[in-house]
């Protein structure tokens with residue numbers, strides 16, 4: 727995340743450690759952007775080279791350094807650089823853009839910089855949903871990433887619970903809510919162990935395997951409406967198969983490039 731004196735992202739200095747380590751989760755350093763763990767690697771992101779600090783960490787916690795990289799922000803994230811964008815009535819921008827915005831956010835180094843087709847689909851479908859059905863009483867954002875969907879619904883006045891398995895996503899979402907003077911209940915958690923899916927609108931921009939696993943759980947189908955994304959045209963057959971004989975009906979299908987988004991309602 728950005729904190730003074732840093733105002734924007736220029737270059738990431740990245741250090742990846744085999745298996746990660748709990749101590750890295752609580753590391754505090756003025757040049758630290760964030761830390762996350764995925765697929766057996768714990769990754770630290772800094773604004774500056776931090777070889778001396780990293781060597782200390784290796785010695786202290788017996789870590790194995792597997793990745794050391796320097797990535798200009800322009801090349802990060804498939805070169806998808808966060809830009810201002812509009813959804814419904816709202817002008818939304820990364821916090822370093824000057825201008826008058828309805829929502830600002832720090833994309834940090836997590837998913838949800840706003841311009842990925844799945845996020846765009848979820849945001850625009852959210853706005854369409856709001857226009858058609860009004861404000862749902864309760865919203866659940868599964869896999870909140872930077873919190874962009876949570877911010878959008880909170881701006882509309884929604885009561886939201888957001889969860890993400892990645893602790894950095896929780897921190898970033900909380901920061902982004904507070905940047906905008908908004909509130910939501912944000913918690914670290916694994917969707918696979920989550921039980922309380924009851925809500926009016928469930929948002930799940932996840933990935934195919936995780937969606938399919940959820941479809942096998944009866945409690946997943948306790949929401950009234952579902953906006954699902956994170957799968958491509960090529961995966962749709964499996965998604966449709968996974969939803970067969972489940973208590974939901976497909977109301978709307980949208981697509982950007984080869985990414986797909988479904989609006990479902992419980993029957």
Ligand SMILES: C[S@@+](CC[C@H](N)C(=O)[O-])C[C@H]1O[C@@H](n2cnc3c(N)ncnc32)[C@H](O)[C@@H]1O
Pocket residue numbers: 836837838839840844845848868869870871872873874875889890891892895915916917918931932936956
């Ligand atoms: C595709 S991103 C979506 C981010 C944001 N909601 C958006 O639409 O731009 C998926 C998010 O799900 C989170 N995630 C992946 N597996 C998860 C799990 N098992 N439980 C909870 N969150 C998970 C990831 O950390 C990531 O932030």
